[in-house]
Amino acid sequence: AAKDGGRGRYHFYSNDLHAEAEARAQLEEDLRDAITKGDMELFYQPVVSMENEQITGFEALLRWQHPVKGWIPPDRFIGTAEDAGLITQLGEWALRTACMDLACMPPEVRVAVNVSPLQFSSPQLPAVVTQAIARAGIRPDQLELEITESVFLSDDEGTEAMFKALKRIGVRLALDDFGTGYSSLGYLKKAPFDKIKIDQSFVHGATQPGSRNGAIIASITSLAKALGMETTAEGVETMDELELVRRHGCSHVQGYIYERPLTKEATLARLKQGLQAEAKGPRSARAPR
Ligand code: C2E
Ligand code: MG
Numbered sequence: 001a002a003k004d005g006g007r008g009r010y011h012f013y014s015n016d017l018h019a020e021a022e023a024r025a026q027l028e029e030d031l032r033d034a035i036t037k038g039d040m041e042l043f044y045q046p047v048v049s050m051e052n053e054q055i056t057g058f059e060a061l062l063r064w065q066h067p068v069k070g071w072i073p074p075d076r077f078i079g080t081a082e083d084a085g086l087i088t089q090l091g092e093w094a095l096r097t098a099c100m101d102l103a104c105m106p107p108e109v110r111v112a113v114n115v116s117p118l119q120f121s122s123p124q125l126p127a128v129v130t131q132a133i134a135r136a137g138i139r140p141d142q143l144e145l146e147i148t149e150s151v152f153l154s155d156d157e158g159t160e161a162m163f164k165a166l167k168r169i170g171v172r173l174a175l176d177d178f179g180t181g182y183s184s185l186g187y188l189k190k191a192p193f194d195k196i197k198i199d200q201s202f203v204h205g206a207t208q209p210g211s212r213n214g215a216i217i218a219s220i221t222s223l224a225k226a227l228g229m230e231t232t233a234e235g236v237e238t239m240d241e242l243e244l245v246r247r248h249g250c251s252h253v254q255g256y257i258y259e260r261p262l263t264k265e266a267t268l269a270r271l272k273q274g275l276q277a278e279a280k281g282p283r284s285a286r287a288p289r
């Protein structure tokens with residue numbers, strides 16, 4: 001390839017870019033179809049209270065069953081959906097579906113739905129949320145919206161007004177993936193969060209000798225407690241990690257140690273057995289991905 005020189009390489013790269021653009025266009029088209037054809041599904045992963053090991057709720061996680069490519073995880077299509085202007089449509093579908101599914105669950109259970117930054121900046125969001133709640137006949141506080149720090153990047157009155165509008169509706173707000181972005185303490189002052197979700201990158205490796213993750217987790221949980229917020233440790237896989245995040249004051253845990261994300265049917269079946277959860281992970285080795 002080296003002897004092809006600059007020109008050859010140029011052609012190689014330009015074909016490559018072309019193929020990439022085509023694959024992207026195809027993905028966009030498939031995504032559009034998936035939304036209308038019902039190939040999207042919400043899976044539910046239990047969130048467990050450290051106080052009594054009871055399931056307090058679930059996080060709704062999108063799954064795409066592609067007719068040819070099979071199962072596609074959200075990290076592979078959320079970005080495309082955002083670029084293609086489809087994220088609002090997809091997000092609204094997720095909100096409505098989660099509320100309808102909530103109506104089939106015990107009334108003390110909550111469901112958290114991820115809201116993309118783009119969707120968060122859409123002025124229709126409060127109306128969509130209100131309507132989804134009303135149609136499903138659930139209480140507003142059964143619905144939790146998960147928002148990442150990136151909504152603060154376009155820091156304007158719009159962001160603040162959106163928080164106010166959502167709080168007025170009575171839904172709960174969670175700050176997702178905390179610690180991975182700018183993590184400014186100003187965000188915690190500005191926005192009325194009910195919960196901070198500690199990103200799994202802090203949980204992974206926290207049990208290694210010399211890791212600073214434990215100290216970081218402890219300071220996030222004490223700050224959250226002082227502000228009257230709950231904390232969920234994400235991605236807890238082993239008994240040692242569970243012990244560590246509990247010791248460092250996390251009020252809730254979400255991770256494979258309790259349950260992987262479940263289909264709606266499996267979730268409803270699980271709920272029939274009651275809310276008590278049981279940790280069932282390995283002591284130290286991390287579960288295979
Ligand atoms: P997230 O909101 O931080 O969701 C948590 C992710 O961690 C999920 O990945 C979940 O399956 C995974 N997870 C949970 N426990 C464990 C564990 O013990 N170990 C490991 N290794 N992973 C664990 P998932 O379902 O692949 O979703 C990835 C991301 O896609 C989500 O991260 C969220 O940012 C986005 N996403 C998912 N559903 C939606 C949606 O409906 N709307 C939007 N805008 N984004 C979504
Ligand atoms: Mg989330």
Ligand code: MG
Nearest residue numbers: 176177197234
């Ligand atoms: Mg997260």
Ligand code: MG
Nearest residue numbers: 148176177199
């Ligand atoms: Mg994430």
